[in-house]
Amino acid sequence: MARQSLPKEKIKFLLLEGIHPSAVEALQRAGYENIEVHAKALPTEELKAAIAGAHFVGIRSRTQLTEEVFAAARKLVAVGCFCIGTNQVNLEAATKRGIAVFNAPFSNTRSVAELVIAEAILLLRGVAEKNAAAHRGEWQKSATGAFEIRGKKLGIIGYGNIGVQLGIIAESLGMQVQFYDVVNKLPLGNARQVHSLGQLLASSDVVTLHVPETAATQDMIGAQELELMREGGILINASRGTVVDIDALAARLESGHLAGAAIDVFPVEPRSNDDEFVSPLRRFDNVFLTPHIGGSTVEAQENIGMEVAEKLAKYSDNGTTTSSVNFPEVALPEHAGCHRLLHIHHNIPGVMSAINSVFSETGVNVSAQFLQTNEAVGYVVIDVDAEYSDIALARLAAVEGTIRSRVLF
Numbered sequence: 001m002a003r004q005s006l007p008k009e010k011i012k013f014l015l016l017e018g019i020h021p022s023a024v025e026a027l028q029r030a031g032y033e034n035i036e037v038h039a040k041a042l043p044t045e046e047l048k049a050a051i052a053g054a055h056f057v058g059i060r061s062r063t064q065l066t067e068e069v070f071a072a073a074r075k076l077v078a079v080g081c082f083c084i085g086t087n088q089v090n091l092e093a094a095t096k097r098g099i100a101v102f103n104a105p106f107s108n109t110r111s112v113a114e115l116v117i118a119e120a121i122l123l124l125r126g127v128a129e130k131n132a133a134a135h136r137g138e139w140q141k142s143a144t145g146a147f148e149i150r151g152k153k154l155g156i157i158g159y160g161n162i163g164v165q166l167g168i169i170a171e172s173l174g175m176q177v178q179f180y181d182v183v184n185k186l187p188l189g190n191a192r193q194v195h196s197l198g199q200l201l202a203s204s205d206v207v208t209l210h211v212p213e214t215a216a217t218q219d220m221i222g223a224q225e226l227e228l229m230r231e232g233g234i235l236i237n238a239s240r241g242t243v244v245d246i247d248a249l250a251a252r253l254e255s256g257h258l259a260g261a262a263i264d265v266f267p268v269e270p271r272s273n274d275d276e277f278v279s280p281l282r283r284f285d286n287v288f289l290t291p292h293i294g295g296s297t298v299e300a301q302e303n304i305g306m307e308v309a310e311k312l313a314k315y316s317d318n319g320t321t322t323s324s325v326n327f328p329e330v331a332l333p334e335h336a337g338c339h340r341l342l343h344i345h346h347n348i349p350g351v352m353s354a355i356n357s358v359f360s361e362t363g364v365n366v367s368a369q370f371l372q373t374n375e376a377v378g379y380v381v382i383d384v385d386a387e388y389s390d391i392a393l394a395r396l397a398a399v400e401g402t403i404r405s406r407v408l409f
C-alpha cells in the first residue's frame with residue numbers, strides 16, 4: 001500500500017493512559033497539533049473507534065494492542081509505548097502491517113530500582129505489618145524478625161537495565177548481590193551470576209524479579225520455586241503480573257514461610273483508578289501492594305513523555321527508527337531538497353534487487369540510500385528528486401514482498 005506524505009496538521013496522534021504532558025509539548029514543538037489525549041485506557045470497542053483515525057498511538061502498560069485492534073487501525077504508522085515493556089503490543093501484528101513500535105528502554109529504570117530498595121528495607125524491618133497494625137490501633141514495638149539490609153543477600157532475577165542499577169544501589173547499602181539471567185552478563189561491582197534459578201532462590205534473603213513478560217517467564221515463580229526460598233525470605237515483583245503465580249504466593253504467605261512480599265504488578269490489573277483492585281493478597285498485612293507504580297515518578301514520566309514523543313515525531317518527520325523494538329534501526333539525516341521514499345518489506349531474497357531495478361529501469365536519480373534489515377523486515381530509505389517521487393513510489397509499492405511504502409516531502 002503506497003502512502004503519500006500528509007501535511008503535519010492532518011497527522012493525528014492518539015495518546016492514552018494519562019501520558020505525561022511533556023509528550024504533547026514535544027509533539028507541539030515538532031509542529032504537530034492534532035493530538036487527542038485520554039487519561040485512561042479505552043475499552044476495546046472505544047479503542048478500535050479511536051485508533052481508526054490515528055496515525056500514531058501512544059500507550060502505557062494497560063492498553064492491549066491486539067490483532068483485532070491493529071485490524072481496525074487502518075492509518076496507523078507507529079506505536080509509542082511510553083514505558084519499558086512492550087508485551088501489551090502484538091508485535092507480529094504490528095510488523096506485518098509495517099507499523100513501527102517504539103518504547104522508552106531506560107527512563108524509568110531508576111524509579112523501579114529505588115522502589116524495590118525501599119520495599120526491601122521496609123519488609124526486612126517488618127514495617128508493612130507494623131504499619132497496618134498501628135492503623136488499627138495496635139502497638140507492635142519489637143525487634144523480633146526485624147533486620148538491617150546490610151549484609152543481606154539480594155537475588156536479582158533478570159540482570160538487565162533495572163537489575164544492574166538495582167544491584168549497584170544494593171551494594172552501596174552493603175548488600176551482597178547475586179543474579180540469575182538466561183544470558184551470561186558482565187557482573188557490575190561485586191555482583192555474582194548464578195546459573196540456576198533454584199540456587200538463587202535458596203540462597204537469597206530478598207528475591208526480586210526484573211524479567212520481561214515472555215512465554216518463558218510465565219509463572220516463573222510458582223509453588224515449587226516459592227518452596228525453595230529461604231524461611232523468612234522476601235519476594236518482590238515489579239516486573240509483570242504473569243511472572244508470579246499469585247495463588248501459590250498467597251499459600252506460601254499463609255503458611256508463614258515467607259516474611260513478606262511486595263507486588264507491584266498483577267495478572268489482572270484494574271483498567272483505571274475508578275475500578276476495584278481484586279487480589280487474594282489483599283488480606284496480608286506483610287505484603288506491599290502497589291498499583292503498578294514502579295515507573296510512576298514525576299521524573300520518569302516527564303522523561304518518558306519527551307523521549308517517546310520525540311521518537312514518534314522523528315519517525316514521522318524523516319523515517320528514523322533508532323531504538324524501534326520491531327523495525328531495523330536507521331538513524332537518518334535530514335532530506336531537505338528531495339523527497340524521501342520509505343519502503344518496508346519482508347526480508348526475503350529478491351526484494352532489494354527488485355527495488356534497485358525500479359531505479360535503473362525508470363532512470364530516477366537516487367541521491368541517498370539507506371538499508372537496514374532484521375530477521376523479519378527490510379527497511380530501505382531512498383532520497384530522490386521531488387519530481388520523480390510519485391512514479392518511484394508507485395513502482396516500489398508494486399514490488400513483491402512490500403509491506404508498506406510511503407513518501408515524505
Ligand SMILES: NC(=O)C1=CN([C@@H]2O[C@H](COP(=O)(O)OP(=O)(O)OC[C@H]3O[C@@H](n4cnc5c(N)ncnc54)[C@H](O)[C@@H]3O)[C@@H](O)[C@H]2O)C=CC1
Pocket residue numbers: 084085086105108109112157158159160161162163180181182183210211212213214216217238239240264265292293294295296
Ligand atoms: N513495575 C513497573 O512499573 C515497571 C516494570 N518494568 C518491567 O521490568 C522488566 C525489566 O525491565 P528492564 O530491566 O529494563 O529490561 P531488560 O530487557 O533490560 O532486562 C531484562 C533481563 O531479563 C533477562 N531475562 C529474560 N528472560 C529471562 C528468563 N526467562 N530468565 C531469566 N532472565 C531473563 C534478560 O536477559 C535481561 O537481562 C520490563 O520488561 C517490564 O516488564 C519496567 C519498568 C517499570
Ligand SMILES: O=C(O)CCC(=O)C(=O)O
Pocket residue numbers: 060061062082083084085086108292295296
Ligand atoms: O508506567 C506504566 O504505565 C508502565 C510501567 C511499566 O511497567 C514499564 O515501563 O514496562
